[in-house]
Amino acid sequence: MTVTALPTSGARAKPSSTEIVASGIRRRYAAERRFKMYGIAAVIFGLTFLVILFSSIISKGYTSFLQSAFRLEVFLDPAIIDPSGKREENTLLMADYSALATDALIKALKIDPKVRGDERAAGALLSQNADVELRDYVLRNPGEIGKTVNVWVLAHANADSVMKNAFDREIPEARRKLSDKQLAWIDRAAAEGLLKLRFNTGLFTYGASSQPETAGVGVALIGSFFMMMTVLLLAVPLGVMAAVYLEEFAPRNRLTDLIEVNINNLAAVPSIVFGILGLAIFINLFGLPRSASLVGGLVLALMTLPTVIIATRAAIGAVPPSIREAALGVGASKMQAVTHHVLPLAFPGILTGTIIGIAKALGETAPLLMIGMVAFVVEVPKTPLEPATALPVQIYMWATAAERGFVERTSGATIILLAFLAMMNIIAVILRRRFERRW
Amino acid sequence: MPNGLLILCIALLGVVGWLLGVMRARASVKGQLAKLHSRPHYYGASALLWTVLPATAVVLAWLVAEPIVISNAVYKSLPESVQAESTAVQTLTMGTIDAVAHGLRFLTPTEISDARAGKANMVEMLQSKGIALAAAPRPYMINAALLQNTMADASRQMVTVGGLALALLGLAIGYLRINPARRARNGVERVMLIGIAAASTVAILTTAGIVLSMLFETLHFFSHVAPMDFFFGTVWDPRFSAAGRAGGAEGQFGLLPLLWGTTYISIVALSVAVPVGLFSAVYMSEYASKTVRTIVKPLLEILAGIPTIVYGFFALVTFGPFVRDLGASIGLGISATSVLTAGFIMGVMLIPFVSSLSDDIINAVPQSLRDGSYGLGATKSETIKRVVLPAALPGIVGAVLLAASRAIGETMIVVLAAGIAANLTLNMFEPVTTITVKIVSQLTGDLEFNSPQTLVAFALGLTLFVCTLALNVYALYIVRKYREQYE
Numbered sequence: 001m002t003v004t005a006l007p008t009s010g011a012r013a014k015p016s017s018t019e020i021v022a023s024g025i026r027r028r029y030a031a032e033r034r035f036k037m038y039g040i041a042a043v044i045f046g047l048t049f050l051v052i053l054f055s056s057i058i059s060k061g062y063t064s065f066l067q068s069a070f071r072l073e074v075f076l077d078p079a080i081i082d083p084s085g086k087r088e089e090n091t092l093l094m095a096d097y098s099a100l101a102t103d104a105l106i107k108a109l110k111i112d113p114k115v116r117g118d119e120r121a122a123g124a125l126l127s128q129n130a131d132v133e134l135r136d137y138v139l140r141n142p143g144e145i146g147k148t149v150n151v152w153v154l155a156h157a158n159a160d161s162v163m164k165n166a167f168d169r170e171i172p173e174a175r176r177k178l179s180d181k182q183l184a185w186i187d188r189a190a191a192e193g194l195l196k197l198r199f200n201t202g203l204f205t206y207g208a209s210s211q212p213e214t215a216g217v218g219v220a221l222i223g224s225f226f227m228m229m230t231v232l233l234l235a236v237p238l239g240v241m242a243a244v245y246l247e248e249f250a251p252r253n254r255l256t257d258l259i260e261v262n263i264n265n266l267a268a269v270p271s272i273v274f275g276i277l278g279l280a281i282f283i284n285l286f287g288l289p290r291s292a293s294l295v296g297g298l299v300l301a302l303m304t305l306p307t308v309i310i311a312t313r314a315a316i317g318a319v320p321p322s323i324r325e326a327a328l329g330v331g332a333s334k335m336q337a338v339t340h341h342v343l344p345l346a347f348p349g350i351l352t353g354t355i356i357g358i359a360k361a362l363g364e365t366a367p368l369l370m371i372g373m374v375a376f377v378v379e380v381p382k383t384p385l386e387p388a389t390a391l392p393v394q395i396y397m398w399a400t401a402a403e404r405g406f407v408e409r410t411s412g413a414t415i416i417l418l419a420f421l422a423m424m425n426i427i428a429v430i431l432r433r434r435f436e437r438r439w
Numbered sequence: 440m441p442n443g444l445l446i447l448c449i450a451l452l453g454v455v456g457w458l459l460g461v462m463r464a465r466a467s468v469k470g471q472l473a474k475l476h477s478r479p480h481y482y483g484a485s486a487l488l489w490t491v492l493p494a495t496a497v498v499l500a501w502l503v504a505e506p507i508v509i510s511n512a513v514y515k516s517l518p519e520s521v522q523a524e525s526t527a528v529q530t531l532t533m534g535t536i537d538a539v540a541h542g543l544r545f546l547t548p549t550e551i552s553d554a555r556a557g558k559a560n561m562v563e564m565l566q567s568k569g570i571a572l573a574a575a576p577r578p579y580m581i582n583a584a585l586l587q588n589t590m591a592d593a594s595r596q597m598v599t600v601g602g603l604a605l606a607l608l609g610l611a612i613g614y615l616r617i618n619p620a621r622r623a624r625n626g627v628e629r630v631m632l633i634g635i636a637a638a639s640t641v642a643i644l645t646t647a648g649i650v651l652s653m654l655f656e657t658l659h660f661f662s663h664v665a666p667m668d669f670f671f672g673t674v675w676d677p678r679f680s681a682a683g684r685a686g687g688a689e690g691q692f693g694l695l696p697l698l699w700g701t702t703y704i705s706i707v708a709l710s711v712a713v714p715v716g717l718f719s720a721v722y723m724s725e726y727a728s729k730t731v732r733t734i735v736k737p738l739l740e741i742l743a744g745i746p747t748i749v750y751g752f753f754a755l756v757t758f759g760p761f762v763r764d765l766g767a768s769i770g771l772g773i774s775a776t777s778v779l780t781a782g783f784i785m786g787v788m789l790i791p792f793v794s795s796l797s798d799d800i801i802n803a804v805p806q807s808l809r810d811g812s813y814g815l816g817a818t819k820s821e822t823i824k825r826v827v828l829p830a831a832l833p834g835i836v837g838a839v840l841l842a843a844s845r846a847i848g849e850t851m852i853v854v855l856a857a858g859i860a861a862n863l864t865l866n867m868f869e870p871v872t873t874i875t876v877k878i879v880s881q882l883t884g885d886l887e888f889n890s891p892q893t894l895v896a897f898a899l900g901l902t903l904f905v906c907t908l909a910l911n912v913y914a915l916y917i918v919r920k921y922r923e924q925y926e
Contacts, residue, residue, distance in 0.1 A: 028818055035820035039722025042715045046739050046794075049787050056757045057749070241638035249632060250639070261912075262642040268841065268911045269904065270848020272875050273649060276900040279882065280652035302645050309642070335628040363746025366850035369879050392748045392851075399752045399855060407756055414749055425744060 061411025067200035068155040068163040072104040075148045087142055097131035101153055108194055109185050121182055127154035129214040157212040157405035162186050163197055203412055207378040212405030217413050219377045223293045223388030224362060230297020231304050231361050236354050239308030247316045248338050267306035274303045275370025283371060290372035291387035300361040311353020315346040348435030352428045359424040365392040391417045445602055452606045453491040456613055460486030463617045477624035485623045488630055489613025494606035501598045509590045513583050539576045540584035555581055656897035663891040664692050675861035677892050692895050696861040700871035704782045704857060705846035711786025713839055716793025724801045725823055743791035751855035754784040759856060773868040781857035785849055789842045800834035801827060803925055834921040840914035844907040850875040874899050
């Protein structure tokens with residue numbers, strides 16, 4: 001076909017055919033190299049983006065695994081905590097713990113409490129939840145009242161960002177969130193070892209909070225766990241049963257054709273449509289509670305079902321017919337051949353497909369927004385019927401929060417989510433390598 | 440007995456049935472198992488099925504019917520003046536009765552009779568038990584609530600007794616039916632077959648559920664807004680839902696700006712994903728050495744495994760501001776959320792989707808076609824451009840259509856990176872909004888299922904479903920047709 005590309009005729013001095021071919025070859029080889037370069041460029045584009053995405057998220061998020069806290073020697077003053085001395089729970093609950101924490105900080109930093117405003121400025125360095133931490137400590141150890149105890153108290157998000165070198169000191173003092181004085185205190189506390197970056201266990205245990213330093217993915221992790229369990233208990237048995245039927249027993253007729261077309265389509269239906277289905281059927285019609293992880297699990301199970309069915313069918317289809325024939329030959333029924341021989345041999349493939357399906361469900365956000373998982377849930381849910389959030393939904397909520405400190409939290413939660421997904425996918429790959437069988 | 444416990448009891452009886460069945464089967468042939476038609480555990484399974492299936496079916500049917508029957512009876516017991524009120528008021532009344540019925544469980548009989556006689560304040564009594572009532576219930580409400588509780592209690596007793604009796608009866612029948620000549624395996628396997636056949640219909644039920652639930656609410660929506668105004672309106676301005684007002688505030692629900700936003704972002708996404716995906720597929724299948732392929736292919740596919748919320752977050756905090764600053768430095772006003780931002784990031788997400796599908800399709804082109812082309816003296820790229828790609832074209836078109844359907848239905852990237860203002864614009868640097876964004880914004884927060892502001896989301900969902908369904912069916916048809924061509 002290259003012949004047609006050559007000049008067909010020339011009226012004037014004709015170049016020899018070797019010259020024509022030679023010039024053509026140079027051109028064609030150049031085109032060949034260019035074409036290959038396009039391919040390489042496309043691959044490099046994809047890989048570069050992958051690197052940028054990961055490095056951006058990790059560089060923004062790794063600091064969220066550390067959290068600044070003050071080590072304070074707090075005098076648990078009985079006059080403030082429990083003036084009556086009766087140790088009643090209500091009195092202990094209502095006491096002014098933030099005053100205790102602020103006093104301890106002032107003492108530690110050797111600030112003169114008589115200078116106006118200094119006490120408040122120092123108090124602003126502590127997390128607004130400092131009093132809750134102290135209160136819980138006292139409620140756990142009521143015997144310590146009247147003693148001086150050594151406790152770690154979370155620092156405010158602003159102080160935290162100074163510790164992580166994320167605070168811009170160049171901005172004029174009036175527009176900064178921390179004054180020069182406060183910055184000096186922080187620097188001194190850090191130098192004296194009063195203020196330290198510690199591993200952030202709160203990120204994994206706290207629920208929703210309006211303060212970045214006490215916001216965590218605890219509720220989301222539990223919610224996601226309940227949902228994954230629901231998916232596992234519903235989608236996997238149903239999917240495997242459906243796949244066995246379609247692959248081994250179903251007659252070829254209109255109904256099974258319809259089922260197949262349906263499954264292929266459901267695999268490509270936008271996930272948000274499943275969310276609308278969940279809202280209309282599970283919440284409106286069946287009256288299940290909104291924001292419950294059970295409903296989220298049901299929706300995700302319906303979404304994962306086609307993936308499980310398709311993976312299971314592929315795994316069953318890969319088992320050679322000779323296995324079935326051998327089983328039938330020694331007198332097994334068809335059902336026995338399938339349950340005793342085909343399914344165990346297809347098990348690794350089914351497992352791999354299931355893990356990948358569940359990993360997909362774990363990262364899914366849109367359908368969960370539809371069923372009200374966008375909720376401010378502080379308490380860790382104990383049953384799947386209580387309000388909860390999910391890991392990706394938590395990321396969505398933090399991503400839209402205005403506070404600067406939440407960007408770090410969002411990236412941190414994203415790292416946790418990606419770590420879970422990577423773990424599941426690696427397990428799937430290992431299982432496939434380990435049990436893969438070539439017939 | 441609570442439902443969970445009842446089901447558990449039936450299941451336990453089933454296990455008992457299984458054990459008894461196995462024992463009876465063994466005993467009936469005095470240990471000479473060869474005389475049995477089936478292995479003993481099939482007799483056990485048959486007894487188990489007899490015990491569990493009828494009882495569970497009846498209990499489940501009862502549980503579905505119970506609330507309907509009771510609320511009907513309660514409704515009938517209400518005074519006629521109440522029955523004549525509007526639907527909204529009736530829903531409220533029934534809700535109050537439910538709350539009162541729940542509260543009555545915590546009160547002693549004397550307290551209840553006091554409340555009925557009007558001697559005691561019901562709201563305060565319930566408050567002390569930790570139950571909040573909005574307003575003091577009328578006497579007829581208390582009567583209705585008492586009726587509801589009596590009926591619920593009676594129903595509870597009936598279903599417990601009935602379910603357990605049925606399970607025991609089934610156990611007896613299953614047990615007595617066991618004899619060595621009985622074909623227990625065939626029966627058990629038939630039940631298993633019916634079970635797995637039923638499981639395979641879940642896919643159809645899901646699709647039917649999607650279509651019906653959305654169709655129903657969409658028709659409801661069209662009773663508020665004319666279909667012409669929805670499909671051909673050019674203004675999207677739903678206003679806020681005015682709670683309590685019948686019909687809600689007037690708003691304009693024009694689909695066109697949303698449809699345009701969706702299409703525009705998809706076009707941008709595809710113009711990133713298709714060239715990059717296609718070229719990398721060509722490179723992977725025709726040029727790359729085996730080692731490169733085994734390393735790079737899984738790496739590229741990681742892009743497909745990253746949740747879309749992560750892409751959305753990246754677009755929001757990193758890519759959007761970057762593009763905005765870049766635009767500012769060369770004097771272009773690009774907003775951080777724009778068609779370009781959302782489309783580009785979505786395009787990156789779609790790269791592995793296009794490339795792995797195209798890869799399969801290119802690999803399916805028979806080697807003989809390539810060899811023929813090489814034999815005529817064509818270079819590799821000439822062969823690809825003039826032989827392989829034209830031969831693979833239908834399949835590639837199918838892959839692109841599937842990618843387009845993904846792009847249309849994608850939600851989280853556009854929610855975070857495309858903007859929320861409905862905009863009919865050709866400017867790529869301005870924010871637009873999409874169908875999916877509007878579904879999310881209309882359905883999160885407080886819902887009121889009578890207002891067009893909420894119902895419009897179902898109409899949008901149905902539109903989205905129909906669009907993607909058409910694309911999917913057509914694309915899958917093309918891909919299948921193409922595969923058959925070379926098989």
